[in-house]
Amino acid sequence: MQAGCHALFRRGGSLMRHSAKLMLPSARAGTTSLSARQRAPSATPALCDQYFKRDVSTSVTSDLHRPQPGLVSASQGHNTLKVFWREGEPEEFPYVWLKDNCQCPACFLSTASSRVARVSNLSLDVRPKDVHVSPDGESLTVVWEDGHEGTFEAGWLHERAFNPTQQDLHQNFYKLRPELWNSDMSQRIPRASFDELMEDDAALLKMLECMEVLGLTVVSGARLQEGELHRLSERVSYLVPTHYGTTFTVKNKADPSNPAYTGKFLDLHCDLAFLHYKPCVQLLHCVTQFSGDGGDSILADSHYVAAKMRELYPEKFHLLAEILVDFRDAATDEGLQFDIIARRPMISLKPTGEIDTVNISTTGRDSHLGVTPEEAVSWYDAYLTYCDLLYSPENHFTYKLESGEILIVDNHRILHGRTAYQAYAGERHVQGGYWDWDMMRSRRRVLQRKLKGSS
Structure with missing residues (x-):
């Protein structure tokens, strides 16, 4: 739900690319794009096994x-x-x-x-x-x-x-081991059928395993109306409420409380970095997709890019892992006035040194930065280096959701954005919500035990 249309710069100061240019295939320089017209039709939208380099279900369930x-x-x-x-x-x-x-x-x-x-x-x-x-x-x-x-x-x-x-x-x-990915994920996007998830425990287990390993799933076949996230959540996890409500509606609004409620380009970001309990998993149900150009989702594995940065630029990586950044959300939405602030590093690490989560949000990042001017310049150098890697064509891809599809992403790992669209020229209607990893992993373990004697 963060937005931005900012220029990214290389270390020498020359313009790398304007993020809005990602909308144009000719300007993507190899960025993989999957529009509805380009996607191969599928007779069975159920979750398939082809997207795995290894069979995730055998990684745990077979041990049982x-x-x-x-x-x-x-x-x-x-x-x-x-x-x-x-x-x-x-x-x-x-x-x-x-x-x-x-x-x-x-x-x-x-x-x-x-x-x-x-x-x-x-x-x-x-x-x-x-x-x-x-x-x-x-x-x-x-x-x-x-x-x-x-x-x-x-x-x-x-x-x-x-x-x-x-x-x-x-x-x-x-906790299943993650499999990091780059733009080649566009060729093996994991997919699931809404109806099968509602009725088939084996399909639901496969989706939950996939979310832990790859961090994203596209669910097809949802009804073209709000409320489908509530139905699906009854099978998986409770919806986590925020100051935007239990769910939120993303449409173009006259007086937007968030840049997502416009047709502007949304930079790659995680949602709600300004909450100390940042939501774990995000769901975006496309009720109505914009019929013209634009409105495509942009997706990247922030952990993959952070690991690459740690290898190539270790000092800059540690700056992003050490310097605290203020993230803030101050607005009024549905009559509720709020001013929420959380302070955290751009890259949060576990005690073991593993990457825990990446906190990046162009508009959610506040202007306060509690360091010296010299440290601020070094931080920006590290931040822009990370963005250079993030927006490199081999590290992200675009995907245009169809009406009735639900995009599910690990909000602690998978960054998402949106290409700009002409909001005055047509409707784009998305309903969003959040799940909790504790409940999702609990559901996965319960299903593994339940299905132990059935395979």
Whole structure:
């Protein structure tokens, strides 16, 4: 929902390109453009597998089907219990961990997947008095020195083994690994059918996996009226309200509270960077598409471009990751007056150093910059370097949504924009909303478990 029509400059100061020129195919210098006329017709708009370099569903779901090895025996060490499997290498489990994760009804409430034992009952000095494996090898029973007894299923233990392989499998269950992309994504845009998402859990699971890995999906077949985002959200996640409402309508308005409510060019941006809880996933339902030239969506993987910048210009990358920038939204919308400010770096990093999210918004970025003049010049140098990479033809593409399509993007990763259109010459009507990653990943995990026995 941010806008802008600004010139981007190369480091020498010469004009790189005016962003409005992206509207013109002749000026895109190789930028991939997919208009409705150029797209190959598809008899089945359902989500397909071709857009993956690897089959995402096998990255996690197949692990849920993998048979778990049975137990053979167990031996006590100083601080750990060593268990031996029918297949594979033996594993060690710390006594304190076993006691902390006792699965008996007195210690664990299975209906809530939650411990109920008091932490005061836990000690580093806990030791078993007796350990034995069931005759069928399916469980391990530990009797502690205080007489407390706990039984662990073999499969449960195996899933939680401390070896790198099992930890890596759990990491991929927790959060799927992203696959970064450039303009070649225009040739393999993931697609889904609205009706299938509403009726088929397998199709919904594939879409959710795709969103985690690639960060975008185009859903076709929605009705040409507002309210479809609410219907789809009943299958996925609650809609996250903002000061623009639970959903918002993007049309040309006489007194716009946001540049998106005009026909102007919208620079590549993430939505609502001025909120400390920046929405995770954005949905844009194209109810009516502008019939003339313009109104195309521009898409780029900000993490791919940031990773490239880190490699090519490490010092500039770190400037964007360190200097705090004010993002602000001050206007009146539907009678609500607001002045919202958040301060964050352009590139936010996780404690591990991985890229967490890119915060970029031409109009949402405030004029206050709490650095020295010299630091400001260095920051702009780094910022424009990132924009040079971002708008390089190989790093973004355009796609014109058709009426009835819903564009879903990871707002923490995928930047989107819009080419200008003559708003006075026709209607363009889009309804937008936001989802939460916690709820989406929860839905994905639940569906994986649910479909475990059906494939």
